[in-house]
Amino acid sequence: GQNIDQPTEMTATEGAIVQINCTYQTSGFNGLFWYQQHAGEAPTFLSYNVLDGLEEKGRFSSFLSRSKGYSYLLLKELQMKDSASYLCAVRGGVDSSYKLIFGSGTRLLVRP
Amino acid sequence: DGGITQSPKYLFRKEGQNVTLSCEQNLNHDAMYWYRQDPGQGLRLIYYSQIVNDFQKGDIAEGYSVSREKKESFPLTVTSAQKNPTAFYLCASSITQKGEKLFFGSGTQLSVL
Numbered sequence: 001g002q003n004i005d006q007p008t009e010m011t012a013t014e015g016a017i018v019q020i021n022c023t024y025q026t027s028g029f030n031g032l033f034w035y036q037q038h039a040g041e042a043p044t045f046l047s048y049n050v051l052d053g054l055e056e057k058g059r060f061s062s063f064l065s066r067s068k069g070y071s072y073l074l075l076k077e078l079q080m081k082d083s084a085s086y087l088c089a090v091r092g093g094v095d096s097s098y099k100l101i102f103g104s105g106t107r108l109l110v111r112p
Numbered sequence: 113d114g115g116i117t118q119s120p121k122y123l124f125r126k127e128g129q130n131v132t133l134s135c136e137q138n139l140n141h142d143a144m145y146w147y148r149q150d151p152g153q154g155l156r157l158i159y160y161s162q163i164v165n166d167f168q169k170g171d172i173a174e175g176y177s178v179s180r181e182k183k184e185s186f187p188l189t190v191t192s193a194q195k196n197p198t199a200f201y202l203c204a205s206s207i208t209q210k211g212e213k214l215f216f217g218s219g220t221q222l223s224v225l
Contacts, residue, residue, distance in 0.1 A: 004154065033213060042116075042202065042216035043155075087154070099170075100214065102147075102154035 002026045004103035006088050011109045012078055020073045020106045022088035033100065034062055034073045035087040043087055046073070075108075083110045114139045118203050118217035124225050125190065125197060133188045133220045135203035141215070142208050144186040148172060149200040149219075158201075161186055162208075190222060198223050 004024045012018040024032070031050040035043035049055055049064035049071060061074040075082055085105040092099050116137040125131045137144065143162050147155040157170030161180040175194025180186050186205075190197045200221050204214040 008152070040200075040219065040221070042218045043214075044216070045213045048213060089155075099157060099160075100155075102156075104152060104154045 002092070002101050004088055004090055004101055006086075006103040006106045008104070009107045009109070011111060012075075014078055014080060014110055014112050016078050017074065017076050018078060018108065020075070020086050020088075020108065022071045022073070022103060024069050024071070024088070024090045024101075024103075026090050026092050026101060028092050029066060030091040032062075032064055032071050033089040033091070034060075034071075035089065037085045037087060037105065039085075046086075078110050080110050080112070083108060116203055116205055116215055116217035118201075118220050120220060121218070123220055123222045125222060126225050128192045130189055130191050131222065133190070133201055133203075133222070135186045135188065135217055136184055137186075137203075137205045137215075137217075138184060139205055139215060140183070141205035142183070143206045144180070145204045145206075145214065146170075146176070146178065146186070146188045147202045147204065149202060155202065158188065 006022050034046040036046050037043040047062035054063045059076045064071045085107045087105045088103040089100040119134045145160045146158040149155050156172050158176050159178040161167040164183050167178050167180050177189045200219050202219050203217040206212045206214050
């Protein structure tokens with residue numbers, strides 16, 4: 001089967017660092033995406049990893065280990081506006097390369 | 113500005129009624145998708161289209177229908193056969209069906225009266 005696991009909720013303090021983990025089991029792998037979604041709004045693209053290692057983009061970084069089926073999203077210098085859901089999505093193998101499989105999302109609450 | 117427009121933002125369906133959700137994009141993308149989002153669950157793929165006049169079922173197509181008569185438009189009809197239609201519906205597009213990042217519309221919340 002295909003499965004993506006993320007924690008349901010996390011809480012962090014403004015100005016701190018938070019790491020959101022994602023583990024996956026899929027038939028084939030062609031990349032992993034992270035999206036941010038504020039309540040009732042469209043998901044917006046944050047990052048894409050296809051090779052092992054860390055991708056940094058401003059306050060956000062994303063890490064991938066294909067051998068472990070593991071990724072994390074790192075948010076630094078947290079701001080109140082970072083309170084949102086964070087969706088991990090994996091693009092499957094050659095036969096289903098069009099399909100993104102989404103995790104249930106991690107709801108992050110940033111407190112003052 | 114280029115983007116994806118979904119309408120309406122909120123929609124109510126009566127028993128036995130079919131309703132149609134609109135999705136229009138001016139990004140010149142070939143591929144378009146419909147996802148359903150339920151509380152506490154990941155996005156699930158309903159239908160997708162790789163090119164005009166072609167579309168395929170996703171993982172939860174039962175009770176839904178689509179058309180792709182124009183590149184810009186990919187409307188979704190929720191039929192009376194869909195017994196649990198209350199959800200947040202998201203339309204998305206990508207340059208091709210090979211899965212570059214998705215661009216999402218702002219969503220339609222469908223509720224049953």
